[in-house]
Amino acid sequence: MTTxxxxxxxxxESLPDNGKRYEIIDGELLMSKQPHLKHQDACGEIYGELxxxxxxxxxxxxxxxxxxxxxxxxxxxxxxxWISHERLAxxxxxxxxxxxxxxxxxxxxxxxxxxxRRDRKLKLELYSRHxxxxxxxxxxxxxxxxxxxxxxxxxxLVATLFEADRLESPLLPGFSCSVAALFA
Numbered sequence: 001m002t003t004x005x006x007x008x009x010x011x012x013e014s015l016p017d018n019g020k021r022y023e024i025i026d027g028e029l030l031m032s033k034q035p036h037l038k039h040q041d042a043c044g045e046i047y048g049e050l051x052x053x054x055x056x057x058x059x060x061x062x063x064x065x066x067x068x069x070x071x072x073x074x075x076x077x078x079x080x081x082w083i084s085h086e087r088l089a090x091x092x093x094x095x096x097x098x099x100x101x102x103x104x105x106x107x108x109x110x111x112x113x114x115x116x117r118r119d120r121k122l123k124l125e126l127y128s129r130h131x132x133x134x135x136x137x138x139x140x141x142x143x144x145x146x147x148x149x150x151x152x153x154x155x156x157l158v159a160t161l162f163e164a165d166r167l168e169s170p171l172l173p174g175f176s177c178s179v180a181a182l183f184a
Contacts, residue, residue, distance in 0.1 A: 067097030
């Protein structure tokens with residue numbers, strides 16, 4: 001008889017701080033290496049655009065790679081999130097991580113089929129289950145963004161944006177930026 005270890009947030013605290021990103025989805029430990037510089041560029045550009053919009057609107061907060069604990073066995077670190085002040089009041093704990101799903105989660109794809117599977121399947125299902133309103137999957141290689149929005153209690157693909165398009169969201173009133181600018 002084989003037993004499968006079911007990882008929890010408490011288990012993450014015992015793992016080494018060795019430059020790898022550890023996440024848990026449905027009790028499964030996932031690990032990834034440091035991302036490519038272009039991955040980090042895309043994260044920074046998205047964060048900057050959202051931060052600038054949020055400074056004008058003052059509707060919430062933007063975080064770069066926050067700890068997001070959605071359940072004891074669902075502990076992830078999305079690349080960028082935006083969370084309203086209302087949800088943020090319910091979301092943080094003393095250890096400095098979010099404990100409520102943000103309205104917007106953004107993942108920039110990392111190289112490798114395991115990483116893509118994690119972002120396109122496992123995290124899509126996780127964020128859908130926990131009430132994320134929008135999920136953006138950003139592909140810096142193809143320079144496109146897949147937009148998922150909550151419809152009938154599920155995140156559904158509503159658009160794929162290319163460099164010539166503008167990124168806008170009903171979730172973020174007045175937010176608009178060129179997709180090409182995110183990959184400059």
